[in-house]
Amino acid sequence: MSSLTDRTSAARRRTPLNRSQIAGFWGAWAGWTLDGMDSFIYALVLTPALTELLPRSGYAATPANIGLAGSILFALFLVGWGMSFIWGPLADRFGRTKVLAGTIFTFAIFTGLAATSHNVWELGIYRFIAGVGIGGEWALAGTYVAEAWPEDRRKMGAGYLQTGYYAGFFLAAALNYTIGVHFGWRAMFLTGAVPVVVAILILLRVKESEKWQKAEAHAERAKPLREILGPAYRRRTWVACILLTIAIIGLWAGAVYEPSAVIQLASKAGMAKNDAIRMASLATGLLSIGTILGCLALPPLAERFGRRKTLAFYFAGMAVAITGSFGWAFYLPNGLAPFIAWLFVLGFFGGNFALFSLWLPEQFETRVRATAFAFCTxxxxxxxxxxxxxxxxxxxxxxxxxxxxxxxxLVFVAGLFVIPFAPETKGEVLPQ
Known part of the structure; x- marks a missing residue:
């Protein structure tokens, strides 16, 4: 009984957040939400956009060509995400908030421009540049919240922050259910320009973290990329790279193809085109709710069982959920309902990304933290x-x-053998 009382009292004594910390969190969360929305808009409008643009580009809009072109365009988007490592050294040099606003400007403007595409080549260019901006937002938002929030609250802050990305999925699904169905895919991309407002608010309202200011005041001009690949950090950098690669491969494979899979199953069940699109939106909403719950459940699990065991639990769950949804339910004679039910499970374990928002900042010092986060992602x-x-x-x-x-x-199964090589940081404070 006394132990329970002590824990309750400790929870009540949590360090209160000041106005700047609250504003900073909501700015980062809103940016991450709209980032998720922009990312998932493409998955939702993939089929209608390519159905229109492929013939204009000299290709027949067959299901096979749509699938191949969709994968190529998404690969370009991911390469753009990969180029986002440039934001990390900029943030370590010039501060978190200015560069965070810059990432939001980039992905918002070029997502909006995608609405003007006349062919698949233009769409590919716009999505590539939008990817550069989107990729940097997570690293900088995660770094900022880890540094700005008090030590006794930053772990849950990581979980709260990560819910934003999947709230963005839910928002994209809601927009597709309303705007997308009635006004088409171009209108969906136009909604992606809204985050410009968030970027302006971040520049005007959010202060730099004290940790970065102190590190900047006492730091010599270092080369953070060289440092994270040097002897002190080399092992944890590459292990984090591998684990994040596994998470990205599995989650994006499921998330990108999930709407198309639902549309196929809905059409097979006899639904009309618009009804199938609405069903994909509802399924995406369920996936998003599951992921948000997975993000919120993760920090308490990581605090109790440790970072490595928690990630192993989520990776194992992803392996089962991907197999159950795409390997089993997708091929059932009446597979729509079972497939959608599996999406909730897939969503929950997709919350594994919240662990990296919590774990990566704990592995690197302030002077190289943003660079390390951006490089690994x-x-x-x-x-x-x-x-x-x-x-x-x-x-x-x-x-x-x-x-x-x-x-x-299978990559999640392989990931279970990589996790033991990562450092366990449970109970450790954020390094200065």
């Missing part, structure tokens, strides 16, 4: 680009969506 996106290209080729060759996506579950 970017590495995975480069590899993810290649995997998604191979995935598109496999879909084209096998004439089916389910099996190629289901095979990505």
């Amino acid at each position: 970017s590495f995975g996106r480069f590899v993810g680009a290649g995997v998604n290209f191979l995935l598109g080729a496999a879909v084209l060759h096998m004439h089916t969506l389910g099996v190629p996506v289901a095979l990505t579950a």
Whole structure:
């Protein structure tokens, strides 16, 4: 009883957040939410956009060509994400908030420009540059919240922050259910220009973290990229790169192809085109709710069982959920309902990304933290680009969506053998 009382009293004594910390969090969260919305808009409008643009580019809009072109364009988007490592050294040099606003400006403007595309080549260029901005937002938002929030609250802050990305999925699904169905895919991309307002607010309202200001005041001009690849950090940098690569391959394989899979299953069940699109939006909303719950559940699990055991639990869950949804339910005679039910499970374990928002800042000192975060996330996106290209080729060759996506579950199994090489930081304070 006394132990329970002590824990309750400790929870009540949590360090209060000041106005700047609250404003900074909501700025980062809103940016991450709209980042998620912009990312998932492409998945939702993939089929209608390519159906219109492929014939204008000299290609027939067959299901196979749509699948292949979709994979190529998404690979370009991931390469853009990978190029986002440039934001990390900029943030370590000039501060978190200014560069965070810059990432939001970039992805918002070029997502809006995608609405003007006349062919697949223009769409690919706009998505590539938008990817550069989107990729940097997570690293800088995660770094900022970790540094700005008090030590006794930053772990849950990481979980709260990560919910924003999947709230963005839910927002994209809601927009597709309303705007997308009635006004088409171009209107969906135009909504992606809204985050410019958030970028302006961040520049005007959010102060730099004290940790960065102190580190900047006492730091010599270092080369953070060289440092994270040097003897002191080399092992944890590359292990984090591998684990993030696994997370990106699996989650994006499921998330990108999930709307197309639902549309196929809904059409097979006899639904009209617009009804199938609405069903994909509802399924995406369920996936998002599951992921938000997974993000919120993760920090308490990581605090109780440790970072490595928690990630192993989420990776194992992803392997099972991807296999159950794309490898089993997708091929059932009446597979729509079972597939959508599996999406909730897939969403929950997709919350594994929240662990990296919590864990990566704990592994690196302030002077190199943003660079390390951006580098590790970017590495995975480069590899993810290649995997998604191979995935598109496999879909084209096998004439089916389910099996190629289901095979990505194997990378999560492999990840279980990599996790023990990562440092366990449970109970440690954020290094200065």
